[in-house]
Amino acid sequence: xxxxxxxxxxxxxxxxxxxxxxxxxxxxxxxxxxxxxxxxxxxxxxxxxxxxxxxxxxxxxxxxxxxxxxxxxxxxxxxxxxxxxxxxxxxxxxxxxxxxxxxxxxxxxxxxxxxxxxxxxxxxxxxxxxxxxxxxxxxxxxxxxxxxxxxxxxxxxxxxxxxxxxxxxxxxxxxxx
Numbered sequence: 713x714x715x716x717x718x719x720x721x722x723x724x725x726x727x728x729x730x731x732x733x734x735x736x737x738x739x740x741x742x743x744x745x746x747x748x749x750x751x752x753x754x755x756x757x758x759x760x761x762x763x764x765x766x767x768x769x770x771x772x773x774x775x776x777x778x779x780x781x782x783x784x785x786x787x788x789x790x791x792x793x794x795x796x797x798x799x800x801x802x803x804x805x806x807x808x809x810x811x812x813x814x815x816x817x818x819x820x821x822x823x824x825x826x827x828x829x830x831x832x833x834x835x836x837x838x839x840x841x842x843x844x845x846x847x848x849x850x851x852x853x854x855x856x857x858x859x860x861x862x863x864x865x866x867x868x869x870x871x872x873x874x875x876x877x878x879x880x881x882x883x884x885x886x887x888x889x
Contacts, residue, residue: 719735719736719737720735720736721733721734721735721736722734722735722736722738722739722745722749722758723756723757723758724739724745724757724758724760724768724772725757725758725759725760726760726763726764726765726767726768727760727761727762727763727764728764728765730765730768731757732765732768732769732772734772734775734776735779736749737779738772738775738776738779739758739775741774741775741778741779741827742771742775742825742826742827743825743826743827743828744824744825744826745758745825760821760824760825762820762821762824763817763820763821763824763825764817766814767814767817767818767821768821770814770818771818771821771822771825771827771830773806774806774827774829774830774833775827777802777806778829803833803836806833807833807834807836807837810837812841812853812854815834815837815838815841816854818830818834819831819834819835819838822834841853846879846880847879848879
């Protein structure tokens with residue numbers, strides 16, 4: 713391969729020590745990495761300290777797809793790249809099978825790396841997972857401990873009674889008193 717067509721590679725190290733070698737264009741989908749590379753602040757291996765290898769793999773897959781889309785749209789002179797419907801379908805497929813724990817890690821990674829599109833996909837998935845759920849169901853889903861005292865919780869529920877009118881968990885508690 714000639715030097716003019718050789719692609720520059722970037723090495724990323726996950727928090728658990730796995731090293732990934734990706735094309736620079738793929739790494740630059742992450743605005744954090746783009747800034748580091750453009751400012752020449754990147755070492756031989758860039759540590760991604762808050763992202764485990766399985767999550768970084770998923771992030772890299774997302775970034776590769778974004779590079780592929782932009783390169784195909786630039787060769788076809790199609791400024792719309794994909795239709796909105798195609799983007800939605802692709803995003804749903806990308807997030808298919810992502811559990812709540814993985815989703816939380818993807819949100820942290822996309823926020824840390826400043827990948828707006830992936831962050832938006834993650835937020836949309838989160839919304840679809842919690843929509844229509846009661847607070848206790850959401851706590852159970854994400855293993856969130858309720859750190860309110862019963863008195864604090866009762867005060868909040870009284871101040872916002874309208875929000876708890878259909879909550880079966882609240883009805884169980886208030887009828888048992």
